[in-house]
Amino acid sequence: xxxxxxxxxxxxxxxxxxxxxxxxxxxxxxxxxxxxxxxxxxxxxxxxxxxxxxxxxxxxxxxxxxxxxxxxxxxxxxxxxxxxxxxxxxxxxxxxxxxxxxxxxxxxxxxxxxxxxxxxxxxxxxxxxxxxxxxxxxxxxxxxxxxxxxxxxxxxxxxxxxxxxxxxxxxxxxxxxxxxxxxxxxxxxxxxxxxxxxxxxxxxxxxxxxxxxxxxxxxxxxxxxxxxxxxxxxxxxxxxxxxxxxxxxxxxxxxxxxxxxxxxxxxxxxxxxxxxxxxxxxxxxxxxxxxxxxxxxxxxxxxxxxxxxxxxxxxxxxxxxxxxxxxxxxxxxxxxxx
Amino acid sequence: xxxxxxxxxxxxxxxxxxxxxxxxxxxxxxxxxxxxxxxxxxxxxxxxxxxxxxxxxxxxxxxxxxxxxxxxxxxxxxxxxxxxxxxxxxxxxxxxxxxxxxxxxxxxxxxxxxxxxxxxxxxxxxxxxxxxxxxxxxxxxxxxxxxxxxxxxxxxxxxxxxxxxxxxxxxxxxxxxxxxxxxxxxxxxxxxxxxxxxxxxxxxxxxxxxxxxxxxxxxxxxxxxxxxxxxxxxxxxxxxxxxxxxxxxxxxxxxxxxxxxxxxxxxxxxxxxxxxxxxxxxxxxxxxxxxxxxxxxxxxxxxxxxxxxxxxxxxxxxxxxxxxxxxxxxxxxxxxxx
Numbered sequence: 001x002x003x004x005x006x007x008x009x010x011x012x013x014x015x016x017x018x019x020x021x022x023x024x025x026x027x028x029x030x031x032x033x034x035x036x037x038x039x040x041x042x043x044x045x046x047x048x049x050x051x052x053x054x055x056x057x058x059x060x061x062x063x064x065x066x067x068x069x070x071x072x073x074x075x076x077x078x079x080x081x082x083x084x085x086x087x088x089x090x091x092x093x094x095x096x097x098x099x100x101x102x103x104x105x106x107x108x109x110x111x112x113x114x115x116x117x118x119x120x121x122x123x124x125x126x127x128x129x130x131x132x133x134x135x136x137x138x139x140x141x142x143x144x145x146x147x148x149x150x151x152x153x154x155x156x157x158x159x160x161x162x163x164x165x166x167x168x169x170x171x172x173x174x175x176x177x178x179x180x181x182x183x184x185x186x187x188x189x190x191x192x193x194x195x196x197x198x199x200x201x202x203x204x205x206x207x208x209x210x211x212x213x214x215x216x217x218x219x220x221x222x223x224x225x226x227x228x229x230x231x232x233x234x235x236x237x238x239x240x241x242x243x244x245x246x247x248x249x250x251x252x253x254x255x256x257x258x259x260x261x262x263x264x265x266x267x268x269x270x271x272x273x274x275x276x277x278x279x280x281x282x283x284x285x286x287x288x289x290x291x292x293x294x295x296x297x298x299x300x301x302x303x304x305x306x307x308x309x310x311x312x313x314x315x316x317x318x319x320x321x322x323x324x325x326x327x328x329x330x331x332x333x334x335x336x337x338x
Numbered sequence: 339x340x341x342x343x344x345x346x347x348x349x350x351x352x353x354x355x356x357x358x359x360x361x362x363x364x365x366x367x368x369x370x371x372x373x374x375x376x377x378x379x380x381x382x383x384x385x386x387x388x389x390x391x392x393x394x395x396x397x398x399x400x401x402x403x404x405x406x407x408x409x410x411x412x413x414x415x416x417x418x419x420x421x422x423x424x425x426x427x428x429x430x431x432x433x434x435x436x437x438x439x440x441x442x443x444x445x446x447x448x449x450x451x452x453x454x455x456x457x458x459x460x461x462x463x464x465x466x467x468x469x470x471x472x473x474x475x476x477x478x479x480x481x482x483x484x485x486x487x488x489x490x491x492x493x494x495x496x497x498x499x500x501x502x503x504x505x506x507x508x509x510x511x512x513x514x515x516x517x518x519x520x521x522x523x524x525x526x527x528x529x530x531x532x533x534x535x536x537x538x539x540x541x542x543x544x545x546x547x548x549x550x551x552x553x554x555x556x557x558x559x560x561x562x563x564x565x566x567x568x569x570x571x572x573x574x575x576x577x578x579x580x581x582x583x584x585x586x587x588x589x590x591x592x593x594x595x596x597x598x599x600x601x602x603x604x605x606x607x608x609x610x611x612x613x614x615x616x617x618x619x620x621x622x623x624x625x626x627x628x629x630x631x632x633x634x635x636x637x638x639x640x641x642x643x644x645x646x647x648x649x650x651x652x653x654x655x656x657x658x659x660x661x662x663x664x665x666x667x668x669x670x671x672x673x674x675x676x
Contacts, residue, residue: 107521134583135583135586135587148520148527148528148529149528149529180572182486182567182568182571182572182575183445189486189568190486190487190568191486191487193568213575214571214572214573214575214576214579215575215576215578215579215582216579217576217579217580218576218579218580218582218583218584219579219583229520230520230527230528230531230569231568231569231572233520233552234518234520234552234569234572234573235552235572235576237520237551237552237553238552238553238555238556238573238576238577238580239576239580240553241552241553241554241555241556241557242555242556242576242577242580242581242584243580243584244553244556245472245473245556245557246556246580246581246584246585247584247588248473249473250585250588
């Protein structure tokens with residue numbers, strides 16, 4: 001049996017339509033996966049009726065509630081027990097599914113992942129670790145999640161978890177781990193970085209290359225970019241906002257006159273490729289790692305391509321037994337403390 | 339008498355040549371400023387001999403030492419007492435000059451500014467506050483300096499100092515202050531942000547508009563972007579690295595084929611304007627605020643334009659009595675604790 005993956009069809013900007021379209025493509029692309037679609041059964045079935053697909057491998061799970069981004073995350077996860085998000089996460093908890101994908105409220109996905117699915121053996125905290133585009137491919141930014149003000153030992157675990165993910169899911173051999181810092185010298189940094197640095201240096205199971213200044217991140221100087229969640233969140237969102245702004249300005253400059261417009265038409269195709277390299281559609285969603293199953297947060301405005309990519313990501317994660325490898329990796333050096 | 343400004347001619351990537359050229363232009367542009375050039379007298383005089391300028395308003399101060407970026411900053415400032423950097427800062431300390439400009443080691447400028455020039459009355463810490471480009475003009479990013487792990491009260495002072503700077507130097511009436519956060523709700527954030535938020539809200543002398551997520555920074559959603567120095571440094575350097583990388587990719591896409599090259603030629607001028615908006619040459623350097631004089635760190639690779647802009651910045655700062663306004667602003671609400 002292949003991977004069993006839940007798709008939460010509610011909460012995203014593009015509603016069940018994008019999820020259903022992505023699910024159908026995911027089924028075709030991966031002939032061994034089984035999908036669960038949680039949400040409003042009637043609505044989902046109506047959308048599904050427009051497609052041809054392998055009905056044995058897709059099950060719709062009816063839910064009466066929806067968690068929106070206006071709900072307080074923790075409370076919503078506790079109270080809306082028949083929401084597409086909670087029902088979906090429970091399928092993972094009960095072992096009926098291996099992974100869960102949602103375009104809904106980030107806060108609710110993070111909270112629900114931790115509270116409902118729960119952390120795997122030996123994992124202190126569950127980091128959110130999206131891939132970010134660089135001039136050399138992608139780097140893993142770990143952690144951008146809810147673990148603000150984390151302790152040094154937690155960051156060391158994140159370095160190990162991130163390395164295992166990059167090696168297995170992205171095929172990067174011996175991934176270079178660097179900690180985000182405000183200088184490259186060992187004595188630089190805030191209290192957290194100064195306390196974490198020697199622990200990383202002493203850690204044999206990762207390829208620690210030292211500090212990375214944020215100006216080097218876009219040039220792919222590290223495969224695993226390690227940082228505390230507050231800073232990680234700032235990096236992730238600045239990446240998003242700044243690339244959007246610059247590409248908008250470039251586009252504006254290109255259409256400022258008729259001459260420019262003709263010039264722009266001539267380079268349109270190549271430029272589109274560049275713009276697309278900042279599009280996360282092809283790299284799947286942000287995985288919440290270290291849980292008893294994979295939880296993937298895709299962007300709120302995800303379309304079918306993002307859903308399809310996230311399905312592939314979940315399938316690979318499950319088939320390559322990355323969860324098991326993370327648990328084994330953390331246990332190896334006696335970091336199991338719980 | 340106009341503003342008296344020191345230019346440290348050593349330590350920058352482009353050496354005394356860029357500083358001398360910028361100084362001569364600055365003299366012409368500002369008929370009332372007096373400039374001091376610290377460095378190797380013989381070398382400076384040789385460079386000056388190629389220009390016509392008002393000799394009464396330019397004085398060369400000979401120094402036998404140079405602080406490089408390979409020196410440990412604090413130690414260098416203490417030991418290299420005849421360096422162009424230390425001699426220049428002492429001119430400000432002794433009241434012979436109002437402001438100091440250097441393209442040299444950031445660490446040495448920050449350390450020297452605090453140790454030699456010293457903090458103004460009532461100032462707890464001296465923040466480094468560069469302007470960053472946005473789609474709506476410029477925002478002030480405060481603090482990017484050496485005050486990592488700062489306390490909430492210190493951040494509140496930075497908000498006030500930044501507001502006074504933006505109002506006086508950039509002409510922004512009632513500047514909007516926002517604190518960098520990982521969500522916009524009041525309860526979001528790390529321990530520092532949660533502790534600082536209510537203090538900012540209660541502060542009558544600033545126009546506090548709440549939290550800002552980093553994705554909104556490039557769109558100019560706040561005039562004063564307040565953050566702790568570690569995060570500020572990460573934002574500043576990611577701004578630099580990411581814009582460099584994206585514009586390089588765009589350029590690469592444009593020259594990928596002959597057809598593209600022709601297209602690129604047609605939009606070259608407009609695009610150059612866009613690229614230049616990310617060039618800090620026109621906005622002066624990063625001021626280290628709250629000292630008994632202005633200390634400005636210009637980029638290591640500054641050319642004559644950056645030096646010229648920094649001279650104008652120092653002149654405005656001095657003539658508009660911004661230091662005095664900062665001291666008065668902090669004293670107003672009883673924040674003078676020292």
